[in-house]
Amino acid sequence: MTTQVQQVLVTVVIPTKNGGPLLGRVLSSVFSQQTPWAFEVLVVDSGSTDETLSVVRKYPQIRVIQIKPTDFGHGKTRNLAVAAAKGEYIAMITQDALPSSPSWLVELIKPAMEDDRVAGVFGRHIAYPESSVFTKYELEQHFAGFSRYPVIELNDRQRYASDEGYRQLLYFFSDNNALLRRSVWERIPYPEVDFAEDQAWARRIVEAGYRKAYANDAAVYHSHEYGLWERLQRSFDESYALSRLFDYKQGRGLKHAIRSWMGLTRRDLVIAKRAGLLFSCPALLLKVPINNAMRITGSYLGIHGSSLPEFLRLRLSRDRRLMRIDNWSKWT
Incomplete structure (x- = not known):
């Protein structure tokens, strides 16, 4: 981690529960980020029973918040983490989202630093190499569409009221790989819902007049092969x-x-x-x-x-x- 200044600019938040061996790779990649400013890592663990906490404690600089499993909620827990964060910006990833390069964090924050009206940024997901050709294709096609809209805002109220596809474009946001501007979160926290908290938050910010950005080069490996x-x-x-x-x-x-x-x-x-x-x-x-x-x-x-x-x-x-x-x- 490069720390030319002492004040933390970004807090990287990682909610965990039984992260398994992959978590160690995620943390290693996070701490290999090359940045011209300081960042911190904050883990919120909700009752892991595997080696998660021992893996986290290999990095004494990580701050850890432990909560009961029954206290976890996707929106609620992320609000807890942001409230405890020191950074002006909050990078959100999950325990199975592996930054693909040492420039991931710099690329993720770039749209927000270039435009004060950008409240949130989400980055690209890449399928893990061992994923099926179908999973790789779906992710490639899904995120390719957002490259046409690197910055978007609600600028057509009539269309917004009548066009469901337009609303879906405005709402999509994935905090498997995202960044929030803390000053906006203080006004508009995550809705405390148990699913799709990221898209519910995106709806709130675009309706409040903020912009949402997509960072194609801020990529993480994140995919699942479901039974x-x-x-x-x-x-x-x-x-x-x-x-x-x-x-x-x-x-x-x-x-x-x-x-x-x-x-x-x-x-x-x-x-x-x-x-x-x-x-x-x-x-x-x-x-x-x-x-x-x-x-x-x-x-x-x-x-x-x-x-x-x-x-x-x-x-x-x-x-x-x-x-x-x-x-x-x-x-x-």
């Missing part, structure tokens, strides 16, 4: 939360779900063909339509989650506490 049931659960949680928080209405019907499944499956078969997997990995290809069926089924059930009985929502969810929340209005 079939995990894929359904993840899709359910995401769709249920986003539907409740933002009242997204597109794609609610069964016909749309079937068309989406067919489109995803065709896309994945094309990707497999380009990668030379059509004949070399038949088992993988057999999994493709099933995986997409689980994804679409989870999303469909999540969109209609409010009408499901609680016991079924709990069964379908990976983030089970979320399913007991009947009123999200407290975040507005």
Whole structure:
């Protein structure tokens, strides 16, 4: 860490729970950042039972806050961390988000330092090398779209009211790899919701007149290879939360779900063909339509989650506490 000045400019916040061996690599990469200013690292641990705390304590300069598992909430815990941070800016990553280069932190803060109206910055996600070709493709395509909008703000109220796609573009924010301006957070903290707290915060800041930025060169390795049931659960949680928080209405019907499944499956078969997997990995290809069926089924059930009985929502969810929340209005 380069520290030409003593005052901390950035606090890197990492929420942890059972981070496993990957956490050591994440911390090593964070402390290898080459910056012309001082930064600190703050870990908030919510009851790890593995080697997480021993890994963290290898770095005596890390400040650690320990909370009970029952006290954790995605928005609540991040607010706790920001309140304890010393930096003017807060970089948020997760325990499985590995900075890809020593310039990650400098690139992440750059848009905010260049424009005082930028309240938050999010960076690119790269699939881990061992990830499937499908995961790599999805991440590449998803973040490629944001390169056209390096800085964005709510500048068309009429379109905002009528265009759901425009709202989705404005709301997207991922605090797996993000930076917040502390002075804005003091006015607009994270909503204390248990899912999609980052996008809920982005909605607040753009509606308040601030800008949101995307830093393509501030990349982290961050990807998941879900099993079939995990894929359904993840899709359910995401769709249920986003539907409740933002009242997204597109794609609610069964016909749309079937068309989406067919489109995803065709896309994945094309990707497999380009990668030379059509004949070399038949088992993988057999999994493709099933995986997409689980994804679409989870999303469909999540969109209609409010009408499901609680016991079924709990069964379908990976983030089970979320399913007991009947009123999200407290975040507005």
